[in-house]
Ligand SMILES: *Cc1c(COP(=O)(O)O)cnc(C)c1O
């Protein structure tokens with residue numbers, strides 16, 4: 001395989017920069033893409049190479065990201081920071097598919113990554129880039145999963161992690177991980193968007209390497225979610241990908257990966273991408289449905305804290321992915337998210353609230369006739385069921401009404417009984 005030339009390009013004005021230049025924005029303020037010259041690359045040869053790496057037991061290419069290293073980042077093995085991320089399962093939706101009215105629904109479970117979310121795929125690439133830039137400190141603003149992932153990868157790489165989280169607004173499992181992996185955890189007064197703005201200033205001022213998804217190398221790693229899904233399907237392209245949208249990096253990455261596979265002729269059908277937002281944090285949905293310019297949502301609100309973001313940094317890249325693929329943007333209510341979660345969990349699969357936008361959104365799009373009932377659909381489950389136990393218990397104890405207006409429609413309450421055989425029989429015969 002010949003060397004693939006790469007460079008940075010502004011999504012807004014298309015100005016280019018050297019791949020080795022340390023920057024996150026163009027001079028015009030636009031965000032940057034990693035671009036590659038794929039004109040001389042033989043797609044079939046590349047696909048065969050990736051297939052030959054499937055199931056490797058050890059080494060950098062045993063990772064479900066670095067398996068596709070030709071499209072990730074050109075770097076020697078010795079610089080790679082990896083936890084063998086990726087290699088996540090692809091499940092048939094089973095009873096959750098029936099509930100959604102879709103007969104060919106699958107879930108790619110990114111909650112099965114080393115720290116329990118897809119963020120690990122971006123972080124392996126981001127911390128490897130940090131290594132190339134010789135960074136000693138890395139930082140991020142986070143609704144929780146980015147900080148959990150960054151703290152872990154920084155620890156593996158021997159770097160210091162500086163984490164900015166909105167005070168009192170992140171799920172317990174995620175906060176626990178940031179502390180446990182030894183990140184310097186700064187709880188700030190304000191929401192995610194405030195934290196995001198602060199961390200950009202801090203990184204510029206103190207020369208710390210920024211690892212939010214504004215970092216173009218994070219997006220490169222996250223492309224592997226889509227590529228790995230296709231490889232698991234023997235390169236048969238689904239009709240739809242359905243994916244939650246918060247800061248909109250992941251949908252951007254999914255689209256970019258598909259564009260590159262298409263350019264290489266590895267796929268010759270384009271899967272439609274449906275981005276699903278929470279109704280209380282829906283700037284892309286508003287833009288898409290009302291044909292209005294981008295406008296941030298001032299006070300985003302949702303129980304799905306991973307997507308409680310009003311001013312997503314990657315909206316241009318995400319919109320590009322939706323438009324290129326002929327996809328759509330949908331919104332789902334708090335009740336729809338948690339009912340979908342109850343069904344996904346009860347199917348034995350399970351995921352955190354934000355992830356369940358995939359099922360809630362797929363169901364809604366099927367009801368509207370936008371997704372055909374027998375079309376092949378892959379929902380991305382972004383995070384692990386254990387990340388947010390408060391949301392689970394709240395739903396099943398039916399205590400979410402006051403704060404979130406959510407009913408425990410499919411609540412499975414614990415049943416208190418006396419320690420007797422009769423009491424057990426009474427319950428089981430009920
Ligand atoms: C980060 C995250 C999202 C949102 O992804 P974006 O790239 O910010 O759109 C969704 N679900 C979970 C579980 C996440 O951790």
Ligand SMILES: [Zn+2]
Nearest residue numbers: 010013026028
């Ligand atoms: Zn520009």
